[in-house]
Each structure stands twice: as C-alpha cells, then as structure tokens.
Amino acid sequence: MRHVPDEELHAYLDQALSRSQCIEIETHIARCVRCRDARDATAALRDRTTALLATTAPRIGAPPPLHTLLARAEAKRKTSWMRRAILAASFGGAILAGWGMRAALDPHDDVEAARLAQVDPPPRALPIPQSPVTDQVSTDGPRITSPAPEPSTPVRLAADGLSEPEATIGRGALAPASAGAPAKVSLVLDEAWRNSDPAASGGGVAPGMLPTYPGLPVTEVRVHDAAPGQRPLLIVSQLHESGTTLYTVEGPADRVAAIIATQLAGAPAGFQSSDPSRSPPDYVETPSGYRRTHRVLAVLGSLPFDTLNAIAQRIVLR
Amino acid sequence: MADEIERLYQTMYTSVVRFLYRKVWDEDRAEDLAQEVFIRALAHRPEKPRAWIFAVAANLARDEARAAVRRKRHLTLLTNDPVTLSRPIASASDMVERDEVMAKVHGALDTLSERDRNVLLLWDSGLSYTEIAAQTGLAVGAVGTTLARARKRLVEAYDKQEAEARAARS
Numbered sequence: 001m002r003h004v005p006d007e008e009l010h011a012y013l014d015q016a017l018s019r020s021q022c023i024e025i026e027t028h029i030a031r032c033v034r035c036r037d038a039r040d041a042t043a044a045l046r047d048r049t050t051a052l053l054a055t056t057a058p059r060i061g062a063p064p065p066l067h068t069l070l071a072r073a074e075a076k077r078k079t080s081w082m083r084r085a086i087l088a089a090s091f092g093g094a095i096l097a098g099w100g101m102r103a104a105l106d107p108h109d110d111v112e113a114a115r116l117a118q119v120d121p122p123p124r125a126l127p128i129p130q131s132p133v134t135d136q137v138s139t140d141g142p143r144i145t146s147p148a149p150e151p152s153t154p155v156r157l158a159a160d161g162l163s164e165p166e167a168t169i170g171r172g173a174l175a176p177a178s179a180g181a182p183a184k185v186s187l188v189l190d191e192a193w194r195n196s197d198p199a200a201s202g203g204g205v206a207p208g209m210l211p212t213y214p215g216l217p218v219t220e221v222r223v224h225d226a227a228p229g230q231r232p233l234l235i236v237s238q239l240h241e242s243g244t245t246l247y248t249v250e251g252p253a254d255r256v257a258a259i260i261a262t263q264l265a266g267a268p269a270g271f272q273s274s275d276p277s278r279s280p281p282d283y284v285e286t287p288s289g290y291r292r293t294h295r296v297l298a299v300l301g302s303l304p305f306d307t308l309n310a311i312a313q314r315i316v317l318r
Numbered sequence: 319m320a321d322e323i324e325r326l327y328q329t330m331y332t333s334v335v336r337f338l339y340r341k342v343w344d345e346d347r348a349e350d351l352a353q354e355v356f357i358r359a360l361a362h363r364p365e366k367p368r369a370w371i372f373a374v375a376a377n378l379a380r381d382e383a384r385a386a387v388r389r390k391r392h393l394t395l396l397t398n399d400p401v402t403l404s405r406p407i408a409s410a411s412d413m414v415e416r417d418e419v420m421a422k423v424h425g426a427l428d429t430l431s432e433r434d435r436n437v438l439l440l441w442d443s444g445l446s447y448t449e450i451a452a453q454t455g456l457a458v459g460a461v462g463t464t465l466a467r468a469r470k471r472l473v474e475a476y477d478k479q480e481a482e483a484r485a486a487r488s
Contacts, residue, residue, distance in 0.1 A: 010469070011462035016447035042466075049469040052426070052476055053442050055419045058339040058348055063331035066324055066356070073357040 004028060004035045009042040185271050185302065187235065187247065188262050189222065196221045210236050211250045211279060211297050211317040219245065224255075233259070240301065248315055250279050250297040260298055274299045274308035279317055326367050327356050333443040334375050340439050341379035343424060351378045369449050372440060376453075422483070426475035434468035441465055 004012070004025050011017050012025050029035050212218060216238040224233035233251030240246050247263075249256050253276060260273045276296035299312045334355060339348035355375045364370035427435055433454065440450045441461075451458040 007459075007462035007466045010466040011447065014441070014447065014462070014465070016458075016462065045469050045473060048473055049438070050442070052419075052423045052472065053340070053438075055416065056340055056423050056427075057336055058345040060332060060335050060345065060349060063327060064353070066327055066360075069353050069357050070360070072353070073361075 003032065004038065006038070006042070009035075009039055010046065013039070013043055013046055185245070185263075185267055185300075188266075189235075193222045193224050193235075196223045209317070210234065211248045211315045212236055213238055213246060213248070213299075213311055213314060214316050216240060216246065224251070235259075240303070242303070244302040246303075246311065247300040248297055248312075249300065250317070251295060253294045253296045256296050256298055260300065263300055268302075270302045271300065272303065272305050272308055274305070274312035277312055279315075323356065323359050323363070323367060326359075326371065330368070330371060331356070334371060337372065337439050337443040338375055338379055340424075340427060341376075342382045347382065351375065351382065354378060366452075369445075369453050372443065372445060372449075373453050376436060418483075422476055422479040423472075425479055426472050429475040430468055430471055434464055434471065437461060437464045438468040438472065 008017070008021075008025065012022060017025070029039055210218065210221060211234065218236060219239050220235075220237040222235040222237075224235075233255055234249070236248045236250070238246045238248070249259050251259075256276050260276070264271070264273060276298040279295045279297040297312060297315055297317070299308045299315065301308055301311075303311070331352060334352040335345075335348050338351045339345060342348055342351065352375065355371055355378060358374055359367055359371055362370075427438075430438070433456075437450055437454060437456070440453065445453070447458050447461040450456070450461050454461075456464060
C-alpha cells in the first residue's frame with residue numbers, strides 16, 4: 001500500500017475521515033514505521049498548534065444576557081435614525097439659508113429683506129472649510145467680535161422617535177446657554193502643557209489629527225506630552241459663534257476625566273462639560289499589533305450640557 | 319428558531335469571540351463584533367446558524383481589518399510626531415512571558431495566507447471539515463491539505479521568531 005500522505009494524517013487525527021478510511025490507514029500504520037513516525041510527528045504538530053493558539057485566547061467572561069444585546073441593537077437603530085434626521089435637518093437648513101439670501105437680495109421689499117438678512121445661516125448647512133487659524137489668543141477669555149445672537153427656537157425634527165431633546169440640532173444645538181455674555185473661563189493647566197501651532201505639523205500634532213468641530217476657527221492648540229508610544233493629551237480651543245470658546249479635550253479616559261474635574265471646579269456657572277465619549281481612532285500600534293487605549297474626548301464651554309453633548313458627537317477627528 | 323439561536327449563543331459565544339479575537343487582536347472589539355454577529359443572527363434566522371455565524375464573523379473581521387489599515391495610516395502620521403515616537407522594541411522586554419508568546423503567535427498567524435489562517439482558526443473554533451469546506455468554498459479533501467500547511471507554517475513562523483528573539487537577547 002502507498003504511504004499515507006500528510007494531509008490524510010491530519011484529517012485522520014482530526015477525525016474527519018470515514019470509518020473505512022480510518023481502518024485503511026490504521027492497518028497500514030501498524031506495518032509501516034515511516035508512516036507511524038509521520039503520524040506521531042503530525043500529532044505533535046497538531047498539539048503544538050493547538051497549544052500555541054490557546055495562548056492567544058482572549059480573557060472573556062460569560063456572554064451578556066441576550067436581551068441586553070437586543071436592547072443595544074435597538075439603541076443603535078435609533079442612532080442611525082438620528083443621523084439621518086441630522087442630515088435631513090442640515091439639508092432643510094440649507095434651503096432656509098438659500099431662501100433667506102434670496103429674500104435679502106430682493107430689492108422690492110427693503111423692510112422684509114432687512115429683517116431676513118439678519119437671519120444667520122444655519123451653522124452646519126454646508127461644509128465650511130476650516131478657517132485659517134487666527135493668532136493665538138489668551139486663555140483669559142474669547143475675543144468677542146460679534147454680539148451673541150438671540151437664543152433661537154431649537155429645530156425639532158418630525159421624524160419618528162425623535163422627539164427627545166437629544167434630537168434637537170441645528171441652531172438649537174448651537175444656541176448659547178443664555179442671552180448674556182458667555183462666562184469667561186481660564187483653563188487651569190500646569191506648566192507641562194505647551195502651545196502648539198495648529199497650522200504646522202512640526203508643532204507636535206498633524207493638523208488633520210486635531211479633534212475639531214467642523215467650520216469653527218481653531219484659536220489655540222495645547223499639547224501635554226505623553227508617555228512614549230501614546231498619543232498626547234490635547235486641548236483644542238475653537239471660537240464658537242456665540243462668542244464662547246469651546247475646548248475639546250482629547251486623550252486617555254482617566255486623564256481627560258481629571259482635566260474636566262479640574263476645569264469645572266470653581267468655574268463660573270454655565271461653564272460645563274459634555275460626557276466623555278469615545279474618540280476614534282483609539283488604537284495605538286504596539287509590537288503585538290494594535291492596542292485599544294480608551295481615548296475619549298469631551299467638550300467644555302459655556303453652553304448647556306445637552307448642547308455640549310451634541311457638539312461632542314460631531315467632533316471630527318480624521 | 320430564536321431558541322436555537324439563543325442556545326447557540328450560550329454555547330458558541332466564547333468560540334466566536336476567540337475566532338474574532340485572533341483576527342482583530344482586541345478583546346473588547348472581538349466581543350463587540352461577536353455580539354453583533356448574534357444580533358444579526360437573531361434578525362436573519364439563518365437556516366444553518368452555526369456555519370452562518372462564523373461566515374458573518376469572518377466578514378465582520380475582514381471589515382475590521384480594513385478599518386485597521388485606515389487607522390494605521392493615521393498612526394503613520396502620528397509616528398512622525400516627535401512627542402508620540404514610541405519605542406516598540408524596548409517595551410517588549412517589559413512584557414510578561416505570556417504576552418511575549420502571544421505576540422509571537424500573533425506574528426506567526428500574520429505570516430499565514432488569508433485562506434490558511436481562516437481554515438486554521440475555523441478548525442480551532444470547533445468547526446468540522448465539512449463545515450469549513452462549506453464556508454470557505456474549499457473541497458472537503460482540500461481542508462486537510464490546507465490545515466496541514468497552515469499548522470506547519472504557523473509553527474515554523476513561531477520558531478523563527480523565537481530564534482530571532484533569542485539571538486537579539488544574546
């Protein structure tokens with residue numbers, strides 16, 4: 001009889017052969033030293049592979065109850081609805097802005113045109129290119145170049161399941177906390193922070209890597225040097241149209257939490273933080289591949305909590 | 319059918335997480351993806367749920383790998399950044415032995431071709447030759463050939479890394 005080929009020995013040991021095939025192999029092995037050695041070597045190889053793979057078993061506990069999975073799936077479905085609704089609202093905002101512009105340019109009704117011209121275009125109607133970076137401003141408070149706009153009625157979406165306040169977006173999301181001047185806030189930072197020129201990649205962090213709210217000018221970038229192999233902790237200041245400054249803090253979860261706590265302690269009323277949320281991509285490369293670093297970002301500013309949360313959801317980190 | 323999925327969820331969850339983990343190398347992510355697989359299974363009610371679950375898991379892992387490539391591009395940008403320059407080699411010495419072995423197995427698995435790795439991981443997840451064949455499109459006879467090659471290459475690649483590590487230490 002022919003010798004047993006390698007792959008058949010694997011299939012034999014993996015119990016993937018028919019009974020008759022097994023008998024045929026066993027009969028041959030009983031008489032053939034070479035194939036017996038080959039079987040032993042294959043068995044050793046097979047065991048070794050299994051042992052090696054076992055070292056890479058993840059540490060996992062019992063599966064979560066199935067109903068929690070279903071609840072999560074439901075939540076996810078709602079989120080995707082919300083995203084679609086936000087898109088729809090942006091589109092609606094664009095139409096409104098267009099209409100406002102047209103009316104403003106119409107020479108036949110000066111009074112109406114003047115009134116409509118004061119309607120600010122909705123902030124996120126169209127993607128606005130990143131504004132050129134202004135001079136570095138002090139942290140003692142934003143330079144207010146325009147009066148704070150009147151608080152406007154939040155845009156509410158008529159889509160199903162979107163009556164929750166979280167679905168309030170557009171002008172509502174960006175309305176200031178109060179009609180008054182935004183609270184002036186100085187960030188409480190130690191000297192390990194350094195300013196980084198946001199326009200130059202040589203300053204520490206590539207401009208494209210900054211967590212920013214689209215369309216708002218970046219006024220300052222501060223970097224806190226990280227341990228080797230880690231992404232640094234960042235604070236990006238952006239001037240919001242209400243005149244307040246938004247501070248996006250991004251870094252490892254525990255450090256972001258510590259910074260938020262420091263900034264909120266003793267801050268004027270109205271200065272709040274969003275919930276820290278995951279900041280993609282939150283992986284770093286290590287010798288053994290990618291490791292999750294649990295990086296989060298949170299937005300601080302003199303705006304209502306819900307608004308800051310809505311803003312944090314839309315921070316772009318390319 | 320929902321009961322069937324629920325039963326499979328209880329019995330296969332760990333295997334699916336392990337299968338995914340060896341593709342995405344992140345415990346949390348592997349669990350997230352495994353849960354996603356079962357959520358989809360509940361929605362789709364597949365006829366052959368066992369094979370279906372691993373097929374979907376493999377697809378999700380592939381998507382994840384593509385996303386990882388995109389992340390890697392980000393990270394390439396980051397590594398040009400002086401404050402984030404890492405010292406990957408030096409930190410290896412800090413790792414405990416288990417992590418070292420695991421890193422080598424990870425590296426060894428990465429040297430396998432996609433097909434070899436997939437067949438090996440499916441086998442290790444408890445699928446039979448017939449199930450592996452159905453899922454990968456290989457003939458049942460070819461599963462043995464593929465597994466034989468994959469096992470050999472995995473061990474060779476692992477031993478090679480170990481020899482290199484020894485040489486680097488001495």
